[in-house]
Amino acid sequence: MKFNPAKAIQDLKQFGEFGGVNPSITDSSTYTFLHGDTMEETFLGHMEGCFLYSRHWNPSNKYLADAMAAMENTESAWITASGMAAITCALLQLCNSGDHIITSVTTYGGTYAFLKNWLPKYNIEVSFVNITNLEEVKKALQPNTKVIYTESVTNPLLQVSNIPELAKIAHEAGAKLMVDNTFTPMIISPAVLGADLVVYSMTKFINGKNDCVAGAICGTDEFVHQLSNVKNGTAMLLGPVLDPLRSSSILKNLNTLHIRMQQHSKNALFLAENLEKKGLKVNYPGLKSHPQHKLHRELMNKEFGFGGMMSLDFKTIDKAYQVMQNMQEAGVGYLAVSLGYFRTLFSCSGHSTSSEVPAEVQKEMGLSEGLVRFSVGLDNDIEDTLEKITKCINF
Numbered sequence: 001m002k003f004n005p006a007k008a009i010q011d012l013k014q015f016g017e018f019g020g021v022n023p024s025i026t027d028s029s030t031y032t033f034l035h036g037d038t039m040e041e042t043f044l045g046h047m048e049g050c051f052l053y054s055r056h057w058n059p060s061n062k063y064l065a066d067a068m069a070a071m072e073n074t075e076s077a078w079i080t081a082s083g084m085a086a087i088t089c090a091l092l093q094l095c096n097s098g099d100h101i102i103t104s105v106t107t108y109g110g111t112y113a114f115l116k117n118w119l120p121k122y123n124i125e126v127s128f129v130n131i132t133n134l135e136e137v138k139k140a141l142q143p144n145t146k147v148i149y150t151e152s153v154t155n156p157l158l159q160v161s162n163i164p165e166l167a168k169i170a171h172e173a174g175a176k177l178m179v180d181n182t183f184t185p186m187i188i189s190p191a192v193l194g195a196d197l198v199v200y201s202m203t204k205f206i207n208g209k210n211d212c213v214a215g216a217i218c219g220t221d222e223f224v225h226q227l228s229n230v231k232n233g234t235a236m237l238l239g240p241v242l243d244p245l246r247s248s249s250i251l252k253n254l255n256t257l258h259i260r261m262q263q264h265s266k267n268a269l270f271l272a273e274n275l276e277k278k279g280l281k282v283n284y285p286g287l288k289s290h291p292q293h294k295l296h297r298e299l300m301n302k303e304f305g306f307g308g309m310m311s312l313d314f315k316t317i318d319k320a321y322q323v324m325q326n327m328q329e330a331g332v333g334y335l336a337v338s339l340g341y342f343r344t345l346f347s348c349s350g351h352s353t354s355s356e357v358p359a360e361v362q363k364e365m366g367l368s369e370g371l372v373r374f375s376v377g378l379d380n381d382i383e384d385t386l387e388k389i390t391k392c393i394n395f
């Protein structure tokens with residue numbers, strides 16, 4: 001039977017300590033012990049279910065981590081205070097000085113900047129490739145390659161990664177495949193498809209409220225133990241802990257994620273199909289014209305659709321700015337970065353979330369300066385939204 005992420009979360013049955021339907025929120029940074037020796041054992045990581053100090057583990061983050069692991073079908077998960085913390089802690093845990101990473105050239109701007117500008121300072125070499133070209137990925141392999149890094153559906157070009165094939169390439173070379181699944185929670189289950197590690201910015205669809213920043217790393221028990229090791233774990237020593245109050249609110253939102261993803265997908269597909277019919281250059285994995293449409297169909301958990309992310313190419317920056325201003329005035333949504341919100345958000349990628357990527361690289365990877373990325377909202381009347389958008393374009 002095919003894996004169902006929504007069912008996996010529902011089957012968890014997480015209760016509060018006093019029978020509350022929601023788990024109680026941890027309001028403590030430190031925890032008491034009845035015996036000195038239990039404290040030492042906990043410190044050394046030998047005690048399951050005991051809490052020592054909230055930067056290490058705390059009950060609220062553990063509940064959310066268990067739910068994330070269930071959704072991704074991984075043994076374990078770790079919660080972080082941002083998506084960037086999840087990505088950087090996981091990569092720094094896996095790589096030592098002298099190691100090599102292969103990454104998709106189209107990734108989130110912050111990830112690109114970390115890989116391009118930060119890791120080389122520590123002698124970690126990074127090759128940037130077209131991740132949809134598997135021959136190019138193979139050619140980039142080196143004896144010291146530790147990680148192949150990609151996004152399931154890349155930002156902002158919405159290229160679809162062939163996770164099963166990339167996993168094969170990585171494993172044959174003794175490397176790990178790490179996948180950022182921020183754009184496609186529930187839609188794509190990277191670990192089920194062969195990825196070793198799945199990272200998230202929970203700031204986006206998973207929380208869905210744009211009221212906080214958070215992240216997660218999903219993987220094996222062994223890897224999560226390494227991350228949280230008091231002597232050399234990045235999650236322990238770099239200190240990216242999420243506040244328990246936030247993790248408890250994200251956990252509640254996670255339980256409506258399946259319905260939201262279906263609605264985001266339904267609305268985005270409607271807009272994409274109709275705007276394409278009007279002759280616009282639309283990029284959406286659910287369209288037959290999308291270069292990896294067939295691959296996306298093969299990889300996806302069908303009931304959740306093709307996701308809420310779509311982009312329109314207005315060719316020039318001036319046209320893009322004008323259309324976005326018009327759309328904000330007309331009430332289509334907000335001119336803002338980020339995604340996965342209940343209202344539609346739009347921004348010009350090349351001049352915002354991908355501005356870390358140099359102009360010549362943007363051009364090389366096919367990122368047009370007039371590309372507007374949409375995170376389509378949960379609008380009840382999407383036909384009305386389409387009408388508004390059409391007027392804003394044909395001003």
Ligand SMILES: *Cc1c(COP(=O)(O)O)cnc(C)c1O
Nearest residue numbers: 082083084108182201203213214
């Ligand atoms: C936003 C985002 C990130 C970074 O996450 P933060 O929570 O902002 O730190 C990483 N990857 C992708 C694909 C994103 O959209």
